[in-house]
Amino acid sequence: EIKEQRLRAKExxxxxxxxxxxxxxGYFYEVKVLKGLPGVEGxxxxxxxxxxxxxxxxxxxxxxIEKPHLKGPEDSIVLNFSNPVxxxxxxxxxxxxxxxxxxxxxxxxxxxxxxxxxxxxLEPDTLYTAALSPDLKDRFGNLLDEKTNFTFGTGxxxxxxxxxxxxxxxxxxxxxxxxxxxxxxxxxxxxVG
Numbered sequence: 001e002i003k004e005q006r007l008r009a010k011e012x013x014x015x016x017x018x019x020x021x022x023x024x025x026g027y028f029y030e031v032k033v034l035k036g037l038p039g040v041e042g043x044x045x046x047x048x049x050x051x052x053x054x055x056x057x058x059x060x061x062x063x064x065i066e067k068p069h070l071k072g073p074e075d076s077i078v079l080n081f082s083n084p085v086x087x088x089x090x091x092x093x094x095x096x097x098x099x100x101x102x103x104x105x106x107x108x109x110x111x112x113x114x115x116x117x118x119x120x121x122l123e124p125d126t127l128y129t130a131a132l133s134p135d136l137k138d139r140f141g142n143l144l145d146e147k148t149n150f151t152f153g154t155g156x157x158x159x160x161x162x163x164x165x166x167x168x169x170x171x172x173x174x175x176x177x178x179x180x181x182x183x184x185x186x187x188x189x190x191x192v193g
Contacts, residue, residue, distance in 0.1 A: 025142070026058040058082045060142040062132055065150050066115075073122035073154045083138035084112035093133035093144075098126065112139040127153045159184045 017031065030053040036045035059082065066078035079090065091106035100120050122128070129151050136144040160183040168178055182188065 023056045025056050028055045029053060057138075057140055057142075060085075060138040060140075060144055062144065062148045062150075065130075065152050068150075068152045070122070070152065070154045072156060072158050073124045073126075074157075075122075075154070076117045076119045077152060079116040079118070081114045081116070081138065083140065083142065084114050085116065085136065085138045086110050086112045087116060089137055090116050090118070090132075093136040095131050095133075097129045097131075098123070100128070122154050124154055124156045127151060156184055161185055161188070 023029065030051055032049060032051040033046065035048050038045045061082045063080040063082060066080060067075070070077070087106045087109035091102045091109075094102070100122065102118075102120065106118070129149060132144060132148040132150075134144050134146050160181075162181040164179050170176055170178065180188075
């Protein structure tokens, strides 16, 4: 707790509030400036009390994976943290079973956010276990402090059909082959006219 004190700045100076110690993480602080505090110019002080508040960053924790079951392997995994963390930190301090190769660009990104999207080369219909190292640091230098494991799974690839075109003419005396590619399709209806 910060004790209430009457502070006065000399004329023409800026009043700088310096805490006696470090602010505690995850706390809400309120600063009250009492009426009568002189301004930068002139002898008149503030006509009324003024207060403002702020909160400090929270303790660094991994909160959750957003979707523990992905529709397919092409979806991203979304990791939620209590404080902003860089993609470089996450890429360096995460591991997967079965192993997943993390793309190089994550290792060079210092962009920080409390919500991290990872687009990885995942396998279909697979259960993964991920581990976050206790060495993972948030943007403020706070450590995760304990190894954190979580699991997520992927579904199959989305059904997909591809042809070389919508229409084709097959000659009666030729081959009746027409190239079609299927993925996760159990049944196809063919119309010949």
